[in-house]
Amino acid sequence: MMSESELTTILIIDNHSIDLRILLDLFSQKQVNLFWINPDKAAVSMEKLSLADLIFIAVSVLGENEYLLCQHLQSSGLNIPIVLITTSQNQETIKTGLSLGVIDYLFTCLETEEFLLKLNNYWKLAENRKEVRQSFNQLKQELETERRENLQLKNINYQLEIKVESQQEELQKSIIESENNQIALEQCFKKIKIIQTQLVNNEKMSILGQMLAGIAHEINNPVNFIYGNLAYVQEYTDNLLKIFELYQQYYSNPHPVIQQEVEAVELNFILEDLPKMLESMQVGAERIREIVLSLRNFARQDGSQMRATNLHEGIDSTLMILQNRLKRKQDHPAIHVIKEYSSSLPLVECYGGEMNQVFMNILANAIDAIEENNQQKNIEELQVNPGHILIKTDIINDHNVVIKISDNAGGMTEEILAHLFEPFFTTKPVGKGTGIGLSISKNIVVEKHKGSLQCISTPGKGTEFIIEIPITQEMPTQKHEYKKQVSILTQGN
The missing domain is CATH 3.40.50.2300 (Response regulator)
Structure with missing residues (x-):
């Protein structure tokens, strides 16, 4: 029913x-x-x-x-x-x-039959309308149900989107945190490696310093003995030569045996060459004393406290150690070193041994760069424009000293320059460079001496390193930013 x-x-x-x-x-x-x-x-x-x-x-x-x-x-x-x-x-x-x-x-x-037929037709019309109304209501309910379901689905989607966004944010945070941890871990490992390398390098420098100091001491004793006696040898020789001249003056006709022996030993040549030999021995002995002094200066042990140091002596000592690399070779001329030292540069409170290490790293790199650049030139080009290193020192604002070391080795690209002071970054072949020298140098200058170490390089021209440190650690350090200048480009002239 x-x-x-x-x-x-x-x-x-x-x-x-x-x-x-x-x-x-x-x-x-x-x-x-x-x-x-x-x-x-x-x-x-x-x-x-x-x-x-x-x-x-x-x-x-x-x-x-x-x-x-x-x-x-x-x-x-x-x-x-x-x-x-x-x-x-x-x-x-x-x-x-x-x-x-x-x-x-x-x-x-109306007749009853007609009346009934019309009523029956109206009833059918009502039946059809009822079916349409029911279909409409059913459709309306279905649409309402669908609307509610869509609304519910929309709410569910919205909640899901919020959850997904929240999870994505958490995931992104986790990724960033993981990346930061990874970076921090890599930096930590890099620092550990740097410290290990520095410790090894410091130990090597300490051993090298002790060895050089020992060698310098052992050489210095006999050299002082020789150098100290050369004056007497010169005096005795002068006396003997004077007596011989008197003999020649008052006994001009010696016995034939004596005359024969004079000719046999070429006495006239000996009389002429002996003063020259003594002068060469004097120069050689002085040269050995200079080398010994440079070795002792370069290998000085700083200890825990800074000392008033003559930076010019440190640079000269470093150049003395590198002298063999600066000499003329078969395939290229000598590398000229031009010094423009400030005559008013005072003693600087610093770790002299470590500053010598900085000079050594920069000068050795300059020599490497010049040698590599020379391989791309022929003999004529090298004779016209040989490799050279320019070293300048000066005082800045009465508080700081600056040491500029420049070369004409062709410079570096911006990409290399951007990574120059990064630990273990090197452009040298495997086995020829560790990539730690400039990083250690920057640490010595910046961290230990509260100074600055900058590099300016012009591709096709050359590179300049600028070291700036305070004269005393109590003085305020006012660091300067150095930019490319025309003077740098003309340093090879």
Whole structure:
């Protein structure tokens, strides 16, 4: 059995002025919901009106209430079919009703069979409307359900998006944190490696210093003995030569045996060459003393405290150690060293041994660069523009000293320059460079002496290293930024 919501709903507005038994008999045989409303109450029963599939207005004559009802239904947009059952056949009344939404008239004067056929057709119309209404309601429910599901799905998606974004942010943070940890770990390992290398290098320098100091001491003793006696040898020789000249003056005709021996030993050559030999020995001994002094100066042990140091002596000592690399070779001329020392440069409070190490690293790199650049030139080019190293010293603002070491080895690219002071960065072949020298030098200058170490390089021209340190550690350090200048480009002239 069908539920009430599934039955066709027919609303009858009746003022009891017309006999509706035929209508009741017909619909009693159908599965319909019948509602009865008095015309006076119809205007206030819109809830029931909206549920109807068909409306019959049964009045003998259309009155004001019926007109108002029709107007109300027409303006409501419900589109419910209205059939007027009446006894009046007035044309004006019919036209008015049709204009207000009435679809048809049933006159009580019709034959019973015709009346029933029309009622039956209206019932079918109501059935169709019911099916359409139900389909519409079902579709409306489905759309509402779909809307709610879509809204729910949208909310779920929104929540999922929030969760995904949150997880992505957490993941991104984790990735960044992991990358930072990785970078920190790599930096830590790099620092450890630097410290290990520095410790090894310091140990090597310490051993080298002790060895050089020992060698210098061992050489210095016999050299001092020789150097100290050369003056007496010179004096004795001068005396002997003077006596021999007297013999030649007062005994001009010696015994033939003596004359024969004089000619055999080439006495005249000996008399001429002996002073020259003594002078060469004097120069050689002084040269050995200078080398010993340079070795002792370069190999000095700084200890834990800074000392007032002559930086010029440190540079000269370093150049003395590197002298063999500066000499003329078979495939290229000598590397000229030009010194422009400031005569007013004071003693500087520093670790002299470590500053010598800085000079050694920079000067050795300059020699390497010049040798590599020389391989790309022919003999004529090298003779016209030989490799040279320019060393300048000066005082800045009464607080700092600056040492500039430049070469004409062709310079470096910006890419190499950007990584120059990074630990273990090197452009040299495997086995020829560790990439730690300049990093250690920067650490010595910047960290230990509160100074600065900068590099300016012009591709095709040359490179200049600028070392700036305070004269004393109590003085304020005002570091300067050095930029490329034309003077750097013309340093090879």
